[in-house]
Amino acid sequence: SHQRTVWAHRMNALFALGRFGWFCADFVRATTRRPPPIARSIEEAWRIGVRSLPILFIIACFVGTNLALQGYMAFEPLGGQHLVGMFVGLAGIRELAPIIAASMVAAKAGTEMASQVAVMRIQEEVDALEVMAVNPHWYLVTPRLLGILLVLPALTLISMVAMVGSAAAVAVYQLGLNGQHFTEMVASTMTMAEIGYGVLKSLLFGTIICLVSCYCGYYSKPGPEGVGAATNSAVVCAAVTCVMLNYLVSEMVYG
DSSP states (O other): OHHHHHHHHHHHHHHHHHHHHHHHHHHHHHHHHSOOOHHHHHHHHHHHHHHHHHHHHHHHHHHHHHHHHHHHHHHGGGTOGGGHHHHHIIIIIIIIHHHHHHHHHIIIIIHHHHHHHHHHHHTTHHHHHHHTTOOHHHHHTHHHHHHHHHHHHHHHHHHHHHHHHHHHHIIIIISOOOHHHHHHHHHHHOOHHHHHHHHHHHHHHHHHHHHHHHHHHHTOOSHHHHHHHHHHHHHHHHHHHHHHHHHHHHHHHHO
16 A cells, blocks of 8 residues: 555656646747737736845845854864855855745745636636637746746846845954955955856746746646645745756856
């Protein structure tokens, strides 16, 4: 009985993975056949960016202060306090800023995407789009994907600036480090290449968040329980996939 349950879970996972692949393929076909809805894409970008910015800015600031403090405590016994700026640059710019921005967008915008599409599914609005000869993948997914791809790189850059700025404030005014030396250490790691890698990660994360969230909502089960399950699955799957993808990209770039 236990072995049957394990195999059933494995088959369900494979079925969901295959269905997600078909969902992405249908989306690509629908998007390439018609021009994107620019007005709705800009509206989605505004909604995603404005609603995610305040909480992202607060979290990025406190992550930056914690990086400076923990880096100082780790390097002080070794006499390497001057390396705190490099530590903040490497940890914050390379890894934390893109993944924090993606996590906040997944928690805020991804859940909203999944719930909206799920409600449309259970109210048969998706079927109505098909009856009106409007491709639901083009109508539901395309503007959301373009919107998130427009704002997530900007949110990632803002989180980088907020993280480094808050870390500098703590390093200089609380820990007593030299501000010019801290800035030079950060600048040695905060190169255009590193910023470009962060933007590239944000584009990959944004694509994953949108497709996973819309997929979970598109195949939602009926009723409020189905909407709740779709929303929960969207944020969990998107967050886990982004973390795994972050490791793979870092391994390819820096490994």
